[in-house]
Amino acid sequence: MSAARLLPSVYLAGGSRSSWQDVASERLSGWNIIDPRxxxxxxxxxxxxxxxxxxxxxxxxxxxxxxxxxGGYNLALEVGYAKALGKRIILIDEKGSADPSxxxxxxxxxxxxxxxPQSLDEAISFxxxxxxxx
Numbered sequence: 001m002s003a004a005r006l007l008p009s010v011y012l013a014g015g016s017r018s019s020w021q022d023v024a025s026e027r028l029s030g031w032n033i034i035d036p037r038x039x040x041x042x043x044x045x046x047x048x049x050x051x052x053x054x055x056x057x058x059x060x061x062x063x064x065x066x067x068x069x070x071g072g073y074n075l076a077l078e079v080g081y082a083k084a085l086g087k088r089i090i091l092i093d094e095k096g097s098a099d100p101s102x103x104x105x106x107x108x109x110x111x112x113x114x115x116x117p118q119s120l121d122e123a124i125s126f127x128x129x130x131x132x133x134x
Contacts, residue, residue, distance in 0.1 A: 007032040013078040014064035067094040083112040
């Protein structure tokens with residue numbers, strides 16, 4: 001009897017204004033996707049608990065700080081929590097890349113990250129390569 005192969009999991013952290021999560025989910029076949037948009041909770045205590053549990057269950061956190069994200073406060077919490085748990089973190093920092101004055105405020109996010117690609121495409125390619133060598 002052979003053991004079933006467990007899929008690696010990735011938590012999708014970041015804003016939900018552009019549906020970038022749909023692109024990531026579609027292209028990351030073979031990954032267990034943990035997408036916080038799926039919980040449909042409105043109470044901040046409930047959705048925060050759901051999100052933190054999703055991060056705890058993940059192997060990787062794909063943190064997308066989009067230029068349209070108004071503040072990134074929730075993303076910062078997710079990245080900090082993931083770092084504290086020893087999770088591997090991929091940070092796409094569109095906001096800091098677009099505005100050098102913002103970059104000084106995202107430096108701790110960069111310091112917590114294992115990989116900081118310039119785009120979502122680059123982040124997805126990185127995760128696809130990981131899957132191909134696993």
